[in-house]
Amino acid sequence: MSGMRDQFTDAEIIELGLVTGAFIALGRLHRALDIAPMEDGAHGAFREDG
Secondary structure (H helix, E strand, C coil), rough: CHHHHHHCHHHHHHHHHHHHHHHHHHHHHHHHHCCCCCCCCCCHHHHHCC
């Protein structure tokens, strides 16, 4: 199995970590504020094929 550095540059690894951390933080914030999850099909408005 190859390492991340075989596939990504250092800058890309840092960016991947930051984006992943941001999504984790948003999920925890939503849980802490008891924000309801989106209903099924809610993302359909963002699809270009529809």
